[in-house]
Amino acid sequence: MSDVYVMGVDMIKFGRFPDRSVPNIGAEAALMALDDAGLGIQDMQALYCGNLGQANAMVGQRILQEIGQTGMPVVNVANACATGATAFREAWMSIKAGMYDVVLAVGVEQMGKGLLGGAGGGDGIPKEGLLGSGTMPCVFAEAGMEHAKEYGTTFEQFAKISVKNHHHSTMNPKAMYQIETPLDEVMNAEMISYPNTKLMCSVNVDGSAAAVLVSEKKAKELGMSRAVKVRASAMASDPYTDRDLVMPDVNACTRLAAKDAYEQAGIGPEDVNLVELHDCFATAEMLHYENLGLCNDGEAGRMIDEGHVELGGKVPVNVSGGLLSKGHPLGATGIANIYEVCTHLRGEAGKRQVEGAKIGMTHVIGLGTACGIHILEKTN
Amino acid sequence: MSESKPLPVVDFLKIPEDGDPYLEGYRCKKCGSIYLGERNVCSKCFARDEMEVIKLSETGILHSYAIVFRSFPGIDVPYISAIVDLDGGGTIKGNLINIEPDPDKIEFNMPVKITYGDALGRKDKDGNSYLSYFFEPA
Numbered sequence: 001m002s003d004v005y006v007m008g009v010d011m012i013k014f015g016r017f018p019d020r021s022v023p024n025i026g027a028e029a030a031l032m033a034l035d036d037a038g039l040g041i042q043d044m045q046a047l048y049c050g051n052l053g054q055a056n057a058m059v060g061q062r063i064l065q066e067i068g069q070t071g072m073p074v075v076n077v078a079n080a081c082a083t084g085a086t087a088f089r090e091a092w093m094s095i096k097a098g099m100y101d102v103v104l105a106v107g108v109e110q111m112g113k114g115l116l117g118g119a120g121g122g123d124g125i126p127k128e129g130l131l132g133s134g135t136m137p138c139v140f141a142e143a144g145m146e147h148a149k150e151y152g153t154t155f156e157q158f159a160k161i162s163v164k165n166h167h168h169s170t171m172n173p174k175a176m177y178q179i180e181t182p183l184d185e186v187m188n189a190e191m192i193s194y195p196n197t198k199l200m201c202s203v204n205v206d207g208s209a210a211a212v213l214v215s216e217k218k219a220k221e222l223g224m225s226r227a228v229k230v231r232a233s234a235m236a237s238d239p240y241t242d243r244d245l246v247m248p249d250v251n252a253c254t255r256l257a258a259k260d261a262y263e264q265a266g267i268g269p270e271d272v273n274l275v276e277l278h279d280c281f282a283t284a285e286m287l288h289y290e291n292l293g294l295c296n297d298g299e300a301g302r303m304i305d306e307g308h309v310e311l312g313g314k315v316p317v318n319v320s321g322g323l324l325s326k327g328h329p330l331g332a333t334g335i336a337n338i339y340e341v342c343t344h345l346r347g348e349a350g351k352r353q354v355e356g357a358k359i360g361m362t363h364v365i366g367l368g369t370a371c372g373i374h375i376l377e378k379t380n
Numbered sequence: 381m382s383e384s385k386p387l388p389v390v391d392f393l394k395i396p397e398d399g400d401p402y403l404e405g406y407r408c409k410k411c412g413s414i415y416l417g418e419r420n421v422c423s424k425c426f427a428r429d430e431m432e433v434i435k436l437s438e439t440g441i442l443h444s445y446a447i448v449f450r451s452f453p454g455i456d457v458p459y460i461s462a463i464v465d466l467d468g469g470g471t472i473k474g475n476l477i478n479i480e481p482d483p484d485k486i487e488f489n490m491p492v493k494i495t496y497g498d499a500l501g502r503k504d505k506d507g508n509s510y511l512s513y514f515f516e517p518a
Contacts, residue, residue, distance in 0.1 A: 125502040131475065195446075
């Protein structure tokens, strides 16, 4: 099987674009990724498009209607917050399978403002606030409190994650926000679901990201200088756990995918120089330090206290600003993370560059549950 | 004027004609896993047609929780969204009531019991009232 390389990758600056259409937002990133690869839409053999909000509305084909209708096969995917990573992985798999040499993956989302989730469905009466809460800040607060119960993790430690990611985003011109948020500001912000304050919740934004993936043969033909090798592409669904009827399990699923990814790449967590992980809430990031093996179980609080996950630390996490400050356009997030890691591996990340980065990891979790993990490597 | 009988807020809350309400579970006879709501296949051990209907326990311990300060419009806050491990198996989620929504007052693993009551006055479009379950400190 051929190795797979990212030859072009880019994202738009995340923001709010209520006057644009979903395909229009996606088309912009698609063209940027094509330009980055030095290729045109006529060179693409297939398109894998990730979008959640219009999952039944042929977003991929409508993107091509804006940038070039070549007749190539288009697959539209939806997989909750793992949607973008799933589109990327389908593209990767098509090259692995030997079907294609050059394919395009796009992730795009247009979000409203406000709370996501909610136990409101079904017949009868609304269940929200009656049988607990299905809002996302609450669901992830409950997951974080499980960690607090086990290891004594504190509100302040969770809050420090948000301080870190907001700090990182001040160096990322493509992030939604570039604003420092000191600890007291994070902790005193409006409490949404204890222990997640408003500044510990990801930002709903519109955005898109895209990648051109190629076979090794094609990469050599185009020139390897900025190519990034995909060392692993792993995906898992939630295995059975005793509480998962009422408590979506983001841990077991991530651990399964991480194990697979490390095995595929033939490396361990100690070999990873930077990680973009799914900080949909500050409480979630804490869990994934352990789930991804960046530290032992019970040491996540120390990872943030001792600065190991900051830019300049042992394994910087979410130097892009993360979902907390860069923003979280659901379907785009899984490719935007890949853009971030590739930018570091190419040495093009400017002020937030992780010096000497050779291997990076991306991770997303979509509740329901889907986990997508990619390991990427610098080629020269 | 006769009041019509309240409806159950979820399918797994049973209201017998004569007797007290209770929560119903499905237990896999092969591996003992407990589910809320009817199912035929066990998602843990994959056994088919091995489910038995059981009455869930009305006591348990607080596994995890969050205190909700912002919810959807029209939902009263704050409230405690609680995950409770029932004695004898099964985990359910609901509102923890009769305790202050303050992390200093709430203890992990504290014993709780299930109580039943009107669903906070919520009615469906046909005007039916509902019976819900709640947790409170035991």
